[in-house]
Amino acid sequence: MSGPAAAGPIREVTLLTNPAAGGGRAEKAARRAAARLRERGIEVLATTGSDAAHSLRLAREAVARGTGALVVAGGDGMISLALQALAGSGVPLGVIPAGTGNDHAREFGIPLKAPEAAADVIVDGRVETVDLGRIQAADGTVRIFGSVLATGFDSLVSDRTNQLRWPHGRMRYNLAILVEFANLRPLPFRLVLADGTVVDRPLTLAAVGNTRSYGGGMVICPGADRTDGLFDVTLVHAMARLRVARFFPTVFKGTHVRRSEVETHRTASLRIESPGINAYADGEYVGPLPAEVRVLPRSLDVLVPGTTAR
Structure with a gap:
C-alpha cells in the first residue's frame, strides 16, 4: 500500500x-x-x-x-x-x-x-x-462506493432489515439475521471477472471489497488494499445451516478465507448475477442484480x- x-x-x-x-x-x-x-x-x-x-x-x-x-x-x-x-x-x-x-x-x-x-x-x-468502486445495477442505478459491495445472504438481511418496523437500531438488524438464517438457501450466482474467469455455482454470499470490512467490523475481505486498483472478491460457497453458524464468527477475525468453503479473487472489474438478489454498497441499497462493477483508481x-x- x-x-x-x-x-x-x-x-x-x-x-x-x-x-x-x-x-x-x-x-x-x-x-x-x-x-x-x-x-x-x-x-x-x-x-x-x-x-x-x-x-x-x-x-x-x-x-x-x-x-x-x-x-x-x-x-x-x-x-x-x-x-x-x-x-x-x-x-x-x-x-x-x-x-x-x-x-x-x-x-x-x-x-x-x-x-x-x-x-x-x-x-x-x-x-x-x-x-473507489462504481456499480451499475440492472435498473440503471449508478452508485460510487468506498468499502464493500454485498450480495447474497447479507443483502437479504439488509432487505429484511428495511422491511421491519420494530425493533429499532442494531436489534432490528439482529432480528433480520435470525429471520434470514431460518430461510437460508443456496443462491445461484454467476460472476465474470476482468480476465475472463467465470464463477458459476450456488453461493451463500458474494462480497466485493475495496476495503476490508463491513457490517461494523466484519472483515469479509481481509486482503483488500484500497490503493491497488483491484477489488478483493470473497465468495462463500453454499453450506448447511449448522456449518454456516460455525462459519460466521470467523468473519470477524478475517480467518474465514482459509477455509475450504471460501474462494477469493482479485479483479479490476466484474459482472455479478443472481436472480432476485439486490446489491448493497457501503450498507446502502443500490439496486437489483445483475450489476457491472469496476474500480475507479485513485x-x-x-x-x-x-x-x-x-
Missing part, C-alpha cells in the same frame, strides 16, 4: 451532518468536532441535510464551491452519500465517526469515539489518495492520521 501524501494547510471546511445517524449521536459529535476545529483556527461552515437528497445537494454545492475539505459527521451511509459528490474532485474527505458501523473510519484509522480526536486528524493529518482523497509540518 502506498503511503499517504502530506496535506496542504486546510483553513476552511464544510461540516455535513446527518442528525439521525447513530441514534442522534451525530449531531452531538458534529458540535464537539466543530468546536475543536474552530479552536484550531479552522473556519467551519456547518450544514445539516434534512434527507438524503438534500444532503447530497449540500455536498455537491460544497465541492463545487471548492471547500478545503468536506467533513462528514455520521456513519457509512452518510459517507457513501458524500462520495457521490467527492469522487474525482480532488476535495478531501474528513470523517467524524458517529454511525453504527463506522467501517470507513475503522479502515482509515480515525478515532471512533472521540470527535475532538477525529477533528484533530482534519488539522494534523495527511491526505491519502485511494480507490479517485478519492481522504484525511487520515499522520503528522505533517504546518
Whole structure:
C-alpha cells in the first residue's frame, strides 16, 4: 500500500451532518468536532441535510464551491452519500465517526469515539489518495462506493432489515439475521471477472471489497488494499445451516478465507448475477442484480492520521 501524501494547510471546511445517524449521536459529535476545529483556527461552515437528497445537494454545492475539505459527521451511509459528490474532485474527505458501523473510519484509522480526536486528524493529518468502486445495477442505478459491495445472504438481511418496523437500531438488524438464517438457501450466482474467469455455482454470499470490512467490523475481505486498483472478491460457497453458524464468527477475525468453503479473487472489474438478489454498497441499497462493477483508481482523497509540518 502506498503511503499517504502530506496535506496542504486546510483553513476552511464544510461540516455535513446527518442528525439521525447513530441514534442522534451525530449531531452531538458534529458540535464537539466543530468546536475543536474552530479552536484550531479552522473556519467551519456547518450544514445539516434534512434527507438524503438534500444532503447530497449540500455536498455537491460544497465541492463545487471548492471547500478545503468536506467533513462528514455520521456513519457509512452518510459517507457513501458524500462520495457521490467527492469522487474525482480532488476535495478531501474528513470523517467524524458517529454511525453504527463506522467501517470507513475503522479502515482509515480515525478515532471512533472521540470527535475532538477525529477533528484533530482534519488539522494534523495527511491526505491519502485511494480507490473507489462504481456499480451499475440492472435498473440503471449508478452508485460510487468506498468499502464493500454485498450480495447474497447479507443483502437479504439488509432487505429484511428495511422491511421491519420494530425493533429499532442494531436489534432490528439482529432480528433480520435470525429471520434470514431460518430461510437460508443456496443462491445461484454467476460472476465474470476482468480476465475472463467465470464463477458459476450456488453461493451463500458474494462480497466485493475495496476495503476490508463491513457490517461494523466484519472483515469479509481481509486482503483488500484500497490503493491497488483491484477489488478483493470473497465468495462463500453454499453450506448447511449448522456449518454456516460455525462459519460466521470467523468473519470477524478475517480467518474465514482459509477455509475450504471460501474462494477469493482479485479483479479490476466484474459482472455479478443472481436472480432476485439486490446489491448493497457501503450498507446502502443500490439496486437489483445483475450489476457491472469496476474500480475507479485513485479517485478519492481522504484525511487520515499522520503528522505533517504546518
